[in-house]
Amino acid sequence: MLYTVVPLERIYSYRTESILVNTHQKEEKNEPTDVECGDIMLKHGKISTRRMGDNFIVEGINSTDMGDYLKKEYMPGAVIDPNR
Numbered sequence: 001m002l003y004t005v006v007p008l009e010r011i012y013s014y015r016t017e018s019i020l021v022n023t024h025q026k027e028e029k030n031e032p033t034d035v036e037c038g039d040i041m042l043k044h045g046k047i048s049t050r051r052m053g054d055n056f057i058v059e060g061i062n063s064t065d066m067g068d069y070l071k072k073e074y075m076p077g078a079v080i081d082p083n084r
Helices: 013-027 066-070
Strands: 037-041 045-052 055-063
Antiparallel strands (some): 045 055
16 A cells, blocks of 8 residues: 555556557557646645546646645545636
C-alpha cells in the first residue's frame, strides 16, 4: 500500500504502458496511449488533473485549506475548466 500524493499514473507508468500496449495489440489498433497530466494551482494548494479530449478531469487535490476538500467542483472525477 502506498501513501503518496504522486498520481498512480506516474508511479506505475511502465506497468500501465505495458498493459495498454498488450490490450491494443490484442485489438490490433494503433492509437496513441499518452495521458497528459497537469496541475491547476489554487490559493492554498493545487488540483491534479488528466486531460481527456478537450476536458480536464480532476484526479486529486492537495491543499492546506480544508474547505477546498468539500467543494464539489474539486471532487475526483469532476470536469474542471483549467482557465478558471
